[in-house]
Amino acid sequence: MSKGLLLVVSAPSAGGKGTILKELLRTEDSLRMSVSATTRQPRPGEEHGKQYYFISREEFQTQAAQGMMLEYAEYVGNCYGTPRGPVDQWREEGLDVVLEIEVQGGAQVKKLAPDCVTVFITPPSMAVLEQRLRDRGTEDEAAIQNRLETALVELGHAQEYDYIVVNDRLEDAVEDMRAILRSEKRKYERNADFIRKVITHAETIR
């Protein structure tokens, strides 16, 4: 069995990556969502290993120092990160793992897991993004302007990613993600052993 893929997905806020990944996970049996680790306290109803791995600050720092966090950041006094242990284990079992991270984290993961496949999900235009933010109706004008400014900065990171998926029609974006998963498995590097086996076995039976 060949090793599963590590798919890293980023998008500006309100870029719609949540909906796309939910749909993708619903239909792709061999895909798993990575679970983050955090040093913050669990909230009622949250389970260790489900929403997060809840670990101590000391444990977090040790893991990070040993390169066991694929990426991490501190946010309002708590550490958040992606432990590579579960990711590596799933991949060894042949399962694909998707990692949803901030735009700034993509390059970090690429350094520790160079064989990862990175996807940047973008809105079709800033005007559409603005409309979506207004349609949600959950934020005031200042918050919307702030999100748009942030999105613009985040778009500048798109060039660090392997693929660009435009979130226009949901079905198209999901189909793009599926195509990326499928075609990446066909890359030569991931099939070199197979080709060698075909050649070697042929030479053996001759």
Added chain:
Amino acid sequence: MSKGLLLVVSAPSAGGKGTILKELLRTEDSLRMSVSATTRQPRPGEEHGKQYYFISREEFQTQAAQGMMLEYAEYVGNCYGTPRGPVDQWREEGLDVVLEIEVQGGAQVKKLAPDCVTVFITPPSMAVLEQRLRDRGTEDEAAIQNRLETALVELGHAQEYDYIVVNDRLEDAVEDMRAILRSEKRKYERNADFIRKVITHAETIR
């Protein structure tokens, strides 16, 4: 509109690439099959621009010398090659072009059209390839052995290709080809202009 893809497909003989491409062309509206040029005489029923572009040896040599043949070879006294003019024109119109060539030609095309996407189609094993050759019942034992030896040499070229598609179940192989076409269009390099436009337009209206 973005430029179409150039898909280069090779396979050992009896690798089944003909069937796969036929099915792919049937279902992908934006895909065109490249037409080769040759210096041999047209046979009854053959049309210029359909089966081949029938050109003189002089014209062929001029085009090849000017880098207007994406790849070419001489075979039993006649020249065969892929004129890049029609390929480039289709691609400019946003159409994808598939080029079916000998395993040795893949590297040649990559040199003249570095943005091409190359796919090597392989049988699942040499045993399966042997069985397929026997099932066709069109060749004697010596010819079959010869084809198998050639296939083994051709498999050694697989490493020069971007993707490996295993021709086990036809539907799977065709779906792999479709995924490759779709995901390659999502590569960052092919969407850099789009991202720039999203950013620039946003900055303009601010």
